[in-house]
Amino acid sequence: MMQSFRIPGAGRLTPAKTMRFTFDGQSFTGVAGDTLASALLANGVHLVGRSFKYHRPRGILSVGAEEPNALVDIERDAARKTPNVRATVQELYDGLAATSQNRWPSLSFDAGAVNDLASPLFSAGFYYKTFMWPKAAWKSFYEPKIRAAAGLGVAPDQPDPDHYSARFAHCEVLVLGGGAAGIAAALAAAETGVRVILCDEQAEFGGALRFEAGAKIDGADGWAWAQTAIAKLSAMDNVRLLPRTTAFGYYAQNFVGLAERLTDHLASPDANAPRERLWQIRAKRVILAAGAIERHMVFADNDRPGVMLASAARAYLNHYGVAIGRNVGVYTANDSAYAAAIDLKKAGVDIAAIVDLRDNPSGPLVEEARALGIEINHGRAVIRTGGRLRISSMSVQPKNGGGERKIAVDALLMSAGWTPSVHLFSQSRGKVAFDEETKRFLPGIYAQDCISVGACNGTDGLAASVEEAYAAGAKAAKDAGGKAAKAAKPKVEASENWSRGMLGAAPGAGPDKIVKAFVDFQNDVTAKDIRLAVHEGMRSIEHVKRFTTNGMATDQGKTSNMHGLAIAADTLDKNIPEVGLTTFRAPYTPVTFGAIVGHARGALFDPTRKTAMHGWAEAHGAVFEDVGQWKRTWYFPKPGEDMHAAVNRECRTVRQSAGLFDASTLGKIEVVGPDAATFMELLYTNPWQKLDAGRCRYGVMLREDGFIYDDGVVGRLAPDRFHVTTTTGGAARVMNHMEDYLQTEFPHLNVWLTSISEQWAVIAVQGPKSRDIIAPLVKGIDLSDEAMPHMSVREGRICGVPTRLFRMSFTGDRGFEVNVPADYGQAVWEALWTEGQKHGACAYGTEAMHVLRAEKGYIIVGQDTDGTVTPADAGLDWAIGKKKTDFVGIRGLTRPDLVAAGRKQLVGLRTNDPKIVLDEGAQIVADPKQAIPMKMIGHVTSSYWSENCGRSIALGLLTDGRARMGETLHVPMPDRTIEVEVTGPVFFDEKGERLNG
């Protein structure tokens, strides 16, 4: 087919720049600047899809973002398949491959169209009423079947290979919509020197000037004026123009979300270029110049391919040079369709007849049509269309009934009037008001610093729109701090005026039960459905909407909402404002997940934090585990070892010789100031005033409710300086918790907190040989037990670099934690490793660390506690300063529930069969033979195979646990019940002799 509907000399595209594309596998050509829709129409293709519910053949209705019918799949390759692309928005590129949706096996023969014949069964609310029983079938049967039959394209099954960009931007004046009004507003604002951003969803600015042939501004054709103005704006440093950019969401304080499409129109996009960019714009003033959307007429079979909005047909002609038919009918209730008929007629297309519902249409457009010899049937209605996959006739009848006349046509234009686009205004929380005279909702009460101009404000006519927009642009800029404007105001010399029209169903829409007069094309909602909803008791438009799904499709009812509302109001015998308008919500048009996600995918989904020794661990075969955002070394398998073998070896080696462990992820906070000890006393349960400089203490931190919040070893470096450690996961929130108390409850204290988590890399050297390993490398610190006993801290040097050396143990063996400035972490580790090798030491990971501490009954906050555990529950009441009169949590500890009998307490659990390792989280019961549900008296919090004990070990929280020592309890599992003996939590070296061993 050779673009036989392209009219030579018409439109603004260059015929020589041809492009090939395919639709459902068939090859076509179009020209540069076409949309997929205009290119299909140029080839005489109107049938582009099947409807959602009835699988009725559908054509192209519109020329823009409001398109409900022409949804197609665009496929670049296996991974780049985009469903539900509006053919009216998709720009043509060479090689574009599109397929129709929602049909099987083919577009022209669709088996699902049987739904259309069976349509009396598929009335509004059909799904709610029919698929109710059996309830269980909904999820497994009905829903998947219905979804498949009513599908909207197919999502690709491969990851999206494209990338998406994001940008925060600020401006004084943001203009949403780049038609004549938006351009005029931007011109006025830009001249004042303030930052202006102008966006439009189309590839080119100009809006309705695209089709409004009669417009003349500043002596030029309207479209040409728009392009000149845009060229001027684009040359200004303070202006950012964003074509192909949809303002989809208007949020609080003039925060507007924009989706910019960067490559969807290109034949071979640069693989490095982002496909879309999400703009998050904060504007001092917003100018809404969103225009208006033409409504269709609601009458029987108004959805047949070839039936189209009048302005769309006009745009296809005047911009794309495409005639939508050769013998075109027109059905209208306002003047704008006349303009389309006139333009088509002048281009050599036959106009079969204009059918005008109005009794006595008049005015220059009507006169001009008449003068061109076009037949005008006023006071009449189109009551149905004929044809199958394309309209072949329209049946005309006087609107109050009477003789019917069938007129052959191959296309039908319709216009019921224009609906101002108040979507973004409404999203801004502005309140719309119904204008009785013109029967439309207009911006009423503003909630933000924005202003509507032009057609979206109900301003009729180009001259008035431009005048209003220009003044609004100048004012917005001035209010936002701009200088006085000096630009010349655009002068509109000629324009059309097409206000008024009708709302709701035209005479051809009923009352016959099987008449399908579509209100919402995409969701297959007819006038009858809306009447039915009212008859079934829906009174609010919100209920009518949900019952019928009117306006709930991907087009969000851009063409259908007002009709639906009017029909509901008419059926209810109420005024439109009494029935109310449904809420407009973001997004205005669908936004890809890619645009929303932006950079946050792959490596940038979430930061991956690595310690200074990560590289060494990786090179030495470490397996890592994720702990929050951190990668921690889990275990270091030697060749041939599985995890168990590696962990067993590591645990054994640490107790026999020594092990090196990367403890860098622990949170670290430096607490400095004369009141440091006083502050520590308030934030931890322990006493700190009398702790000597150079000594450490295990600290317990509570929340005000008395539950354990965090723990860690704290070293006092100087009377006024503490080095506090927190759990890895608690680092940020403990810092926040401490800052909160310091700033808001104890601001009188002279003390400051600094996070030093990442200043210091921490290498734990644990085991009997630990001192021998570090000794050769340490300078200026006496490491003898007398000079540096367990739980002390010294500052000195190791390998020539500063160190904060802690003598402490999380294994129960002699141990040190070597803090060095992070950039030296790896080199110090390597030096320690070399020394360690002389003593048979190993590197160990978090798994061995967990086992070793569990052998000693040391808890891990967040594993053995869960936010409802008190120090007494965990056996840590010794850490509470008994003489203290205040600390965070002191009052919580005496709450009735916290001192009541029967609390769960930390205990050790030994399985009777030492080989069985309990599951962490398993429940404990006293009587395994009781009926289900059993009474659960506790649960396992930590459980491991302990190589050093030669058996499994476990910790658990158990009701009255300490009173149950020696009792045998039961852990029921799916396959068996495990007997356990309750013991103390220390499994290894109960006397603690190894700390100095």
Added chain:
Amino acid sequence: MAKAAAKRSASAAASIERHPALAGGEVTTAGVRLAVLPPAERISLRAPEASITALTRALGVSLPKAPKTSAAKAGRTALWLGPDEWLVIDEAGGDPLADCAGVKGLHSAVGISHRNVAISVSGRQAADTINAGCPQDLSLAAFPVGAASRTVLGKVEIVLLRTQEDTFRVECWRSFSDYVLAFLTKAATDAA
């Protein structure tokens, strides 16, 4: 506190190798150049109003009192981060921690030289690049040369300092530097 601080002076030569979090390198696109900056000495300085004069004298650079500002002198920059908080960065080989050690007035100086990593973002599209993940207005009017602020970039916290009209210094914590560099690299490629 003076004694404890002085002991941690980093001036003595280390006998071992230093491995910064980011092994240098740079990324250049049409409008942006990213460069990992060499290690610098840094302290987090906290002090009440009364100590500012003494600390200014000791450090040789004034501690700015106005929000979102910084002051620089002889390779040393003091960034206002909060009403009693400054980040002092020394790129000239000095030791600000030692300099503060002698100050008697109330203050807290904590060494964080290794905690932070700095990346320079320069070029025509430097601000656009950072605005890929930073929600602040980075126009010269709102964020002039010398402006400094703690803020966010994507999913992490950064400290941002504008050193020239088209140059920013982005500081982040060590373990976030991979993310920040990768984010800025992606953003620099996309900046249009």
Added chain:
Amino acid sequence: MLLIHCPYCEEERPELEFRHAGEAHIARPTDMAAMSDEDFEKFFFIRSNPKGVIYERWRHVHGCARFFNAVRDTVTDKFVMTYKAGEPQPKKLPGAGK
């Protein structure tokens, strides 16, 4: 995303830099240990959760790191004003009485 005026940074900054921190003007008693159970319950667990004007704490956690107080309308989600921590609860609100 809201803009929040930080009373320490003396300008409006994007919400991403802030963290909400619960209701304001609930002072921790100086003699905690002596509180009755009822008083502790009121202090720790009970919050006003009003429809309308609420006094709440925010922290400019990714900015100056200060905690401060804010008056916000829970119906409109608009900030009426913000003020520094430790300053008294404002008796008169700008634009109040509407």
